[in-house]
Amino acid sequence: xxxxxxxxxxxxxxxxxxxxxxxxxxxxxxxxxxxxxxxxxxxxxxxxxxxxxxxxxxxxxxxxxxxxxxxxxxxxxxxxxxxxxxxxxxxxxxxxxxxxxxxxxxxxxxxxxxxxxxxxxxxxxxxxxxxxxxxxxxxxxxxxxxxxxxxxxxxxxxxxxxxxxxxxxxxxxxxxxxxxxxxxxxxxxxxxxxxxxxxxxxxxxxxxxxxxxxxxxxxxxxxxxxxxxxxxxxxxxxxxxxxxxxx
Amino acid sequence: xxxxxxxxxxxxxxxxxxxxxxxxxxxxxxxxxxxxxxxxxxxxxxxxxxxxxxxxxxxxxxxxxxxxxxxxxxxxxxxxxxxxxxxxxxxxxxxxxxxxxxxxxxxxxxxxxxxxxxxxxxxxxxxxxxxxxxxxxxxxxxxxxxxxxxxxxxxxxxxxxxxxxxxxxxxxxxxxxxxxxxxxxxxxxxxxxxxxxxxxxxxxxxxxxxxxxxxxxxxxxxxxxxxxxxxxxxxxxxxxxxxxxxxxxxxxxxxxxxxxxxxxxxxxxxxxxxxxxxxxxxxxxxxxxxxxxxxxxxxxxxxxxxxxxxxxxxxxxxxxxxxxxxxxxxxxxxxx
Numbered sequence: 001x002x003x004x005x006x007x008x009x010x011x012x013x014x015x016x017x018x019x020x021x022x023x024x025x026x027x028x029x030x031x032x033x034x035x036x037x038x039x040x041x042x043x044x045x046x047x048x049x050x051x052x053x054x055x056x057x058x059x060x061x062x063x064x065x066x067x068x069x070x071x072x073x074x075x076x077x078x079x080x081x082x083x084x085x086x087x088x089x090x091x092x093x094x095x096x097x098x099x100x101x102x103x104x105x106x107x108x109x110x111x112x113x114x115x116x117x118x119x120x121x122x123x124x125x126x127x128x129x130x131x132x133x134x135x136x137x138x139x140x141x142x143x144x145x146x147x148x149x150x151x152x153x154x155x156x157x158x159x160x161x162x163x164x165x166x167x168x169x170x171x172x173x174x175x176x177x178x179x180x181x182x183x184x185x186x187x188x189x190x191x192x193x194x195x196x197x198x199x200x201x202x203x204x205x206x207x208x209x210x211x212x213x214x215x216x217x218x219x220x221x222x223x224x225x226x227x228x229x230x231x232x233x234x235x236x237x238x239x240x241x242x243x244x245x246x247x
Numbered sequence: 248x249x250x251x252x253x254x255x256x257x258x259x260x261x262x263x264x265x266x267x268x269x270x271x272x273x274x275x276x277x278x279x280x281x282x283x284x285x286x287x288x289x290x291x292x293x294x295x296x297x298x299x300x301x302x303x304x305x306x307x308x309x310x311x312x313x314x315x316x317x318x319x320x321x322x323x324x325x326x327x328x329x330x331x332x333x334x335x336x337x338x339x340x341x342x343x344x345x346x347x348x349x350x351x352x353x354x355x356x357x358x359x360x361x362x363x364x365x366x367x368x369x370x371x372x373x374x375x376x377x378x379x380x381x382x383x384x385x386x387x388x389x390x391x392x393x394x395x396x397x398x399x400x401x402x403x404x405x406x407x408x409x410x411x412x413x414x415x416x417x418x419x420x421x422x423x424x425x426x427x428x429x430x431x432x433x434x435x436x437x438x439x440x441x442x443x444x445x446x447x448x449x450x451x452x453x454x455x456x457x458x459x460x461x462x463x464x465x466x467x468x469x470x471x472x473x474x475x476x477x478x479x480x481x482x483x484x485x486x487x488x489x490x491x492x493x494x495x496x497x498x499x500x501x502x503x504x505x506x507x508x509x510x511x512x513x514x515x516x517x518x519x520x521x522x523x524x525x526x527x528x529x530x531x532x533x534x535x536x537x538x539x540x541x542x543x544x545x546x547x548x549x550x551x552x553x554x555x556x557x558x559x560x561x562x563x564x565x566x567x568x569x570x571x572x573x574x575x576x577x578x579x580x581x582x583x
Binding site: 012013014015016017018020022025026027039051052053054055056057058059061063066067070071140141142143144145146147149161162163164165185186188191203205210211215 | 268269271272273274275373374382383384385423424425426473474475476478480481485486487498499500501502508509510511533536537540541544
C-alpha cells in the first residue's frame, strides 16, 4: 500500500476557502472508506462557519468562511476529530444499494473498448468478462451532476488517461482509466477511454430525488445488446435495477 | 404581473444569481454569475437583496421591454445601452418605462454585462436557485421571444451611479498555493508567476483558457494524478500544458493537477478579462489572502454608501424641459 502512515491523514489548504483532509496519495479502499465516514462525522459536528462538506475519492473537503473561522482553528479541530477513531476501518454508510446496469460493451456505441483492452493487456473477450463481472463501489459522486467514480477494477486496468481529450462522449458513456470507471451523466469531452454505453439517466432534475446513485452504492455493468439497450431508453433508469445491501 | 420580454438576445444570455451551495457531493458546482461582484453592485444600485436573480449577458446584450414601469440597473462589462433614444449610463440605475425598448449592444470592454430588475427575475428555480447551469443541464440560454416574470419590487429610487473599477482589462491576479501546487517544481511555479498570459478566445462559464507565450507547464506524470475536488478559481494544467482558470460552472472533480487557486475577490477580474487581454498571476500567502478577502467583504458591504446621484449631461438630453430636475437628484431612501 502506498499510504505511508506518517503522511496521512493530512490536512491541507484548498484555495482560500477550503481545507482538504486527505487520507491517501492514491485511490485505496481503506482511504475511500475513511473519507466517506469522516465526511459524515464532520457534518455531524455542524461547526459554525463551515458552509459545505463533501467527499472525493480518498479525501474530504470543508468549504468555509475564513472571515468567520480561521484556518488554524478549523485545522486543529479537524486534527482532534481525526484522532478520535480508526477511520481506515470505519463502516460504510448505511442504506447502500446494489445496482445492475445493462451495458453495451464495444461496438460503434463504445468505440474505444479494443484500445483500452490492448492497454490493459487483455483480449476484447477478456476485457468484457473482466468489466462485466466486476462489482464496483461508488467511491464518490462528482465532475457532473450525479456522476459516479467507481472502483476498484482489477490491476490490469491501471491504465493512464489519454494524453489528448476525446471531443465528446454521450450521456450514459462508461469510461475507464487508472483502475476506475466513470459513468457519465452528461455529454462531455474526456481523457478516459469509452468502453461501454448505458441508457441510465443519473441526473433527473425534475424528479423528487434527482440523483440516482450515492457514494457507497455498488454497481455491476452486465452485458446487453445494442438492440436491447435501444428498447430500454424509454426507461429513465435504462433498465437498471437495484436492491438494498444488508449491513 | 410585471414581465420582461426579450426581443433579441446575444448568444450567451442567461438568468443567474449567486448560485447553488451545498451540492458538491451531488456533482454540481456552485454556478451563478461569472462576475459575482456585479451582482452585489446591481443589488446596491437598486437597494435590494443580492439574492435576486439577474440577467447575465456574455459579450453581447439584447433588446428588452417591460409591461409596467420598472427599475433597472446595468453592471459588469460596460455595454452601449439605449432606451427611448437616450444612452443610459452604465453602472447606474434607471427607470425603464412600460413599452420602451431597451437595446444593449456588445461589450466595450470586459466580458459579462448584467441587467438587474427591481424585484428580480422571478423565474423557475431548481435545486434552490434560479441560476442557469448549462454544464449541469439546468435551465437554458435566453432567446428572442422569451418572457420572464419580474418579482414585486419593494424598493424605490433610480438615477444613482457607482464608480466603475478597473477589472475589465486584465491585470494581475492574486493566487494562493493549493494542495497540488507542490506537484510542480519550484522553477515551474516561478515561471508560471513570471509569465504574461493572454486570455484565449476559448473561455466560458466553465473555464478560461490561458495562452502562454512559450511552452506549457506540464508536471511530471500528470496523467496519473488522483482525481480531486475542484473549486472555482483553481488553475488546472491540462495534459498539453495549457492552464485553465476554472470558473463558476466548472466540474466538481478533476484529474488534471492545479498549480494554484485564484482569490475569490480576484475572480471577477478573471471572468471579465476580454479575449486577448493580458493576465499575470502573483502568489500571496494564505494570511495575506484572508486579509484581502476581509477588505473586499467590507467594501462589498459598503457599496450602498458609495452610490452617487447620476448627473445627466444636458447636451445629451433632447427633452430637457420635460425632466423634473429636482427628483432626479434625490437618492430615494436617504433615511436608510
